[in-house]
Amino acid sequence: MGNANSLRKQLIVRMLLVMLPLFILLWVMAHLSSQYLIDAAFDRSLARRTYALADRVEVVHGRAHVDISVAAREILAFDQEDLLFHRVMDPQSRVIEGDPSMPPLPGRRGLKPGKLIVYDGMKDGEKVRVAAYALSLKGIRTKGAVLIQVGETLSRRSAMADRATLAIVIPMLLMMLTAAAAIAYGVGQGLLPLSRLRDRLSAREALDPSPVPLDGTPTELRPFLDEINSLLLRLSEAVDAQSRFVSDAAHQLRTPLAGIRAQAEAALVNAQPDDAQHALARIAQSTRTMGELLQKLLILARVDAAENTLRLVSLDGMALVKAVAREWVPQALSKGVEIDFEATDSGAPLAGDAQLLREMLANLIDNALRYGGTRISLTVQRTEQGVTWCVADNGPGIPASQRTAVFLPFFRLSGGVDGAGLGLTIVQRIANLHGARVRLDAESGNTGLRVCVDFPVMAT
Ligand SMILES: Nc1ncnc2c1ncn2[C@@H]1O[C@H](COP(=O)(O)OP(=O)(O)OP(=O)(O)O)[C@@H](O)[C@H]1O
Ligand SMILES: [Mg+2]
Known part of the structure; x- marks a missing residue:
C-alpha cells in the first residue's frame, strides 16, 4: 500500500480533501450558532438584572433615588469570571448610582420610556454587553425617563460558546475519523479478492487456457x-x-x-x-x-x-508494383504468359515496408503464373478508402467455397503443381501488418482469379 497509486491511499487522501473544508465549515457554523444561543440566554439574564435594578428606583421628594442595599450592589457587581457594572441616571443625565463610565447607547436618539435594549460596547479596552432600560416615573419633577444600564464583560459567554462548539465538533471529528478508518479497512477488505486472484494466477501453468473463475470477485472487477x-x-x-x-x-x-x-x-x-x-x-x-x-x-x-519491429514509411506504391512486375516479365515470357500493368492515377502513396510488400506481390504473381492462364494484369487504383492493388489472371480461379480456406497455412487445392501452401498465408499476414485487407474474387466472366489488397488511407 506504500506507493502513490494505492487505491486505499488515494481514497483516503481524497476523502480528507473533501472532509477538511467540510470540517472547517462545520466548526464555524457550530461556533456561530452556539454563540447565538448563548448570547440570547445571557442577554435575557442581563435584562432580568436590569429590571431588578429598575425595581429599586423610586421617587423621593420629587427626585429619582436608588434604594440599593450593599448586598444587592455586591450581587450586581460580582461574578466569578466576568466583571459586572451598572449605572442609573436621572432624567437630567446625572449619575445617581453606579459606575459613571458606561458605553454610550447606540444611535443618536435616546431610549423610549419603557423600552429595553441590549447592545455591544467597549469598557476599559474590553468588549462588553450592556442592557439599557428607560424607566418613566410618576411624581418626578423633571420630565423624562431614568436610564438604567447594566453591563458585563464577555469571558463567561465566550468560554461557554467555546465549550459548546467543542461539544459539537469533537464527536463530529471522531465520526469522520471513524468513517475514514472504516473506509480504509473496507477498501482493504474489498481488495482481498484481488490478492486471492493474484495467488490463483501465479499458481497457474504457463499454457493453462482455462478462464479465471469469476466467483467471489467483486462486480467492479468483472469487466x-x-x-x-x-x-x-x-x-x-x-x-x-x-x-x-x-x-x-x-x-x-x-x-x-x-x-x-x-x-x-x-x-x-x-x-x-x-x-x-x-x-x-x-x-x-x-x-x-x-x-x-x-x-x-x-x-x-x-x-x-x-x-514488433515494423516501421511503415511513406512510399510510392505505383513505382513499387511496376518494378516488381518488370522483374517477373522474363519468367512469364518463358511460360508464354503476358503481364500487363495498369494504373488509374498518377501516384498511389501508401505507408508500408517496401521489402514486405515486394514479398507479398511476388507471392501473388507467382500464384497467377503457376495456376493462372495466359494473362496476368496488375492494377493500382486510388479509392476513397485508400489504395487498392490487384493481381488478376485468366486461369481456373478458386471456387467461392474455398476462398477462405486458401489462406490457411499448408492448404492447397487438390492436384496441380508443387507448392508449400504458404503463399497466401504470407500475403495475408503482410497485409495485416499494413492494416490492409485481402479479397479474392472471380475475374469477369467467372473465370480466373482476382486478388485485391485494400490499403487504408495513409495516416499523415
Ligand atoms: N491465381 C490462382 N488461381 C487458381 N488457384 C490459385 C491461385 N492462387 C492460389 N491458388 C490456389 O490456392 C492454393 C494456396 O495458394 P498458396 O499461394 O497459399 O500456396 P501454394 O501456391 O500452393 O504454395 P506456395 O505459394 O507456398 O509455394 C494453391 O495451392 C492453389 O490451389
Ligand atoms: Mg503460392
Whole structure:
C-alpha cells in the first residue's frame, strides 16, 4: 500500500480533501450558532438584572433615588469570571448610582420610556454587553425617563460558546475519523479478492487456457476479468494454431525427406548406373521442394517477427508494383504468359515496408503464373478508402467455397503443381501488418482469379 497509486491511499487522501473544508465549515457554523444561543440566554439574564435594578428606583421628594442595599450592589457587581457594572441616571443625565463610565447607547436618539435594549460596547479596552432600560416615573419633577444600564464583560459567554462548539465538533471529528478508518479497512477488505486472484494466477501453468473463475470477485472487477479471460482464450487459440503449424510443417518436411531416404537406399542397392541416375534426379527434386518449403517457412517467420519491429514509411506504391512486375516479365515470357500493368492515377502513396510488400506481390504473381492462364494484369487504383492493388489472371480461379480456406497455412487445392501452401498465408499476414485487407474474387466472366489488397488511407 506504500506507493502513490494505492487505491486505499488515494481514497483516503481524497476523502480528507473533501472532509477538511467540510470540517472547517462545520466548526464555524457550530461556533456561530452556539454563540447565538448563548448570547440570547445571557442577554435575557442581563435584562432580568436590569429590571431588578429598575425595581429599586423610586421617587423621593420629587427626585429619582436608588434604594440599593450593599448586598444587592455586591450581587450586581460580582461574578466569578466576568466583571459586572451598572449605572442609573436621572432624567437630567446625572449619575445617581453606579459606575459613571458606561458605553454610550447606540444611535443618536435616546431610549423610549419603557423600552429595553441590549447592545455591544467597549469598557476599559474590553468588549462588553450592556442592557439599557428607560424607566418613566410618576411624581418626578423633571420630565423624562431614568436610564438604567447594566453591563458585563464577555469571558463567561465566550468560554461557554467555546465549550459548546467543542461539544459539537469533537464527536463530529471522531465520526469522520471513524468513517475514514472504516473506509480504509473496507477498501482493504474489498481488495482481498484481488490478492486471492493474484495467488490463483501465479499458481497457474504457463499454457493453462482455462478462464479465471469469476466467483467471489467483486462486480467492479468483472469487466477486467472478462477481458483477461478473452485474452487468455485468444492466447490459447494462438498457441494452438502455432503448435498445429509446427506439426504441419514437420509433416510437410517429413514427406520429401522420406522420399530422399528411399531413393538414396534404392540407389545404394541398385547397381545399374541408369537407375542410380534416376534416383539422384528424384533426390534433387525432393531437395528442391524441401528448400522451397524451408524458404517459405523462413519468410513467414520473418514476417511474424517483423510485427514488433515494423516501421511503415511513406512510399510510392505505383513505382513499387511496376518494378516488381518488370522483374517477373522474363519468367512469364518463358511460360508464354503476358503481364500487363495498369494504373488509374498518377501516384498511389501508401505507408508500408517496401521489402514486405515486394514479398507479398511476388507471392501473388507467382500464384497467377503457376495456376493462372495466359494473362496476368496488375492494377493500382486510388479509392476513397485508400489504395487498392490487384493481381488478376485468366486461369481456373478458386471456387467461392474455398476462398477462405486458401489462406490457411499448408492448404492447397487438390492436384496441380508443387507448392508449400504458404503463399497466401504470407500475403495475408503482410497485409495485416499494413492494416490492409485481402479479397479474392472471380475475374469477369467467372473465370480466373482476382486478388485485391485494400490499403487504408495513409495516416499523415
Ligand atoms: N491465381 C490462382 N488461381 C487458381 N488457384 C490459385 C491461385 N492462387 C492460389 N491458388 C490456389 O490456392 C492454393 C494456396 O495458394 P498458396 O499461394 O497459399 O500456396 P501454394 O501456391 O500452393 O504454395 P506456395 O505459394 O507456398 O509455394 C494453391 O495451392 C492453389 O490451389
Ligand atoms: Mg503460392
